Amino acid sequence: MLKTLTLRSIVTYAVLDLLFAPFVILAFTQLLGTGGSTDPMLTLALLTAAKVAAWATYLSYELSPWERFARTAVKGRSAELTQAADRCLQTLPLRFGIFYGFTWIATYAIGFMLVKGYGPERMPLPPQADNAVGILCAAVFFGGFAFAYPLASTLTADAASECSALARAGRYSLDRRPSSLQLRIAAVAISLGLGPMLWMVALGYIKQVESSHSQRVTQTALASSELALALETVDRARGDAGTDAVLAGFQKRNIEAFVLSAGKPSTEAGSRLLSADPDLQAWLQAEAAHGASGLRARIDLPRVVGFHRVDVERVAVAVVNTPVSASSSFVWSSIVFTILVCVWAPVCAYALGRAVSRPIGKLTAISQRIVEQGDLKEIGTVPVATNDEIGVLTERVNDVLDLMRDVSVAAHAIAKGDLRAVVDGTGELPDSFRGMLESLRGMVLQIRETAVDLASAAAEIFAASQEQEAAAASQSSAMVEISRTMDSLSESAAHVSDAVQGVLGNAERTLHNTDDMVRRIGELTGHANRIGEILEVIRDIADRSDLLALNGSLEASHAGEGGRGFALVASEMRRLAERVTASVSDVKKLVSDIRDSGSSTVMATEESKKLAEGTTDAARQITFVTQQQRSGTEQVSQSIKGIADVVSQAVSATSQTRTSAQGLKTQADRLSALVKRFELTPEVH
């Protein structure tokens, strides 16, 4: 509802102020002796309102840094803003307490001045009223401070806590000056002591004055009555001499007494008195003319005048010339008591503050030792003297210490490897510690199992590495052997390549010779054909010769006996022609055979040529393949050498792996031994 601290504070103080104000005003007017007059009350009420406005303005001014802080979004609250807000909150109680007290002083000092300004006719005040109001102002100052100071501390406590939390979260410090609880208690105690006491002193003082005034009024009234009675008696017995004696008797009592007869004083002193105070003379004549007796007793005047009519002519007048005053014993007692309170209150405050601050100081020292040294054993138990809030706080601190000791003991046991520690108690810390312990047990158990598995795996790796190393060594030897074989193979390939080069040369020469042979056979065939043609000509000639011879024989036969000789010649010619023909046939057959042989030879040569070409191609291919094989073999040889190197490296790496596995197993055994140092609860085992 009251959202801001300023508004909350103003309302709180205003309510309290307005609650106290009527009583104080009433007491003040009573103190001044103004009675039920409304003027002073109204004046003081207005001044009280002004007072409220004044301290409210001051309070708003003092809390303005905090209000700026409060209006700022949480993310925008800088360290400077927070520090300024906290600074105003830290200084506010004392400053506002003093200011608030002074507003009370101002209110009643000004009020007194105003009332005094009304004048003695309206508001007759004793001369001691100044002193009383002065004491009263001191009283209201201390009284106001006594509740304004602690109340301001209470109102700003939450806000200051918020600033502290923000500074702690932001990891910056607040500019807080060291303060003493005892000093604050002493200040409040002195204020509490002085406020009411000074009020009572002022009241007592003014009552003393009033009492003094009442006493002189009574004395005056009695003196006037006594004087009138004495004058009646004296007149009847001794005449004027008796009157003088009576008056002298009053003079001895320090009462100015005289007889006012026909408006004139009977004594010289009386004449002087009345001539010096025309108001008194006028009042006396006026009152004496109407009434049998009268009394003029204003507290602000030094004289109290009383008269009593003796007879028709004479009026007995008594003047007590004693100013009002408080008794000196009261004043001294008040001073002494004030001094006593000024001494007693701090002593009491010291005692009270010490009773409060000592256990708190112990707790603070313990907290500091815990934070700075962390030594819980030597701290022991904080003694509990009372069962109040501090005692309960101390008990709770002891509980916390016991819990921390338990946790510390358990932590020591855990540090030594004993995980069977038990932490009792409830709350976040023991629960968290138990959870941590449980997790640690599980972790150690897992590490233990893992260490065993690791050792087993390391052993397996070691064995496998050994086998792998042996296999790699064997493989390395095999690789070296293969490398040698590949080198030999490469050399063989080189030989084969050389041989194939020879074969290729031979094949190429064969191809050349075959071509030559084919060409020569072609020529031979051509010659044979030519011979055939010639033989054909010869055969044709022989045929024609045969025909000629035949016709010759025919003609010879026609000639009969005469042609017998010619017939013989023709016959011989025919035989010759037939022989020629037969020879031609034979030669032709031979030529045909030669031609056939040539064709066969050509065909065979063609085959040979093809074979030679095939051989050449094959030789070239073989050369190419052989070269490729040689190159491939060399590459394979290089690769094998590379593989051999790799295998050699693998042997080395495997050896290192075996060494590492051995080391790993050693480490795993050590880890296992290390984890075995942790003692787990039986059920965990």
Place this chain on the structure above:
Amino acid sequence: MSASAEARPQATALLTIRGASGAWAVPSSAVSSIEPCSDAPCIDVLTRLGITASAVPEAARVLVLHVAGRELRLLARGALALNEAGPDSLLPLPRALALSAPLVSHVALVDGKPSIFVVSPERLLLALGGPSSVPPPFETLPEAPSC
């Protein structure tokens, strides 16, 4: 020179042709000349005799005969030879055969065995159409082969 086939001469000169299919002869007196084979049509005697010509290639000649004022050109495949045939070597063709072989006038004996038909040019001429008929200079006959 003309001779009767039916007459039995004392000695007769025969021009014998011995081919792969068979041998035949013609009186040499009837042969005017022997010419080499040409593109001119000629008479295949063996075919006329009903002998199938052999597929074996043989030397061929053309025998030029002048019979009754006509020139006959006979195709002769095989070896030609002039032989003297005595009277005992020429046997007249039996009657039964003469009907089936009208061109043959005699059968000549060789080594005592009848082995050569002697073709009569006159009969051949009769078979070709008689002496009155004048064949065209270049008779084209279905059976007339060329060399």
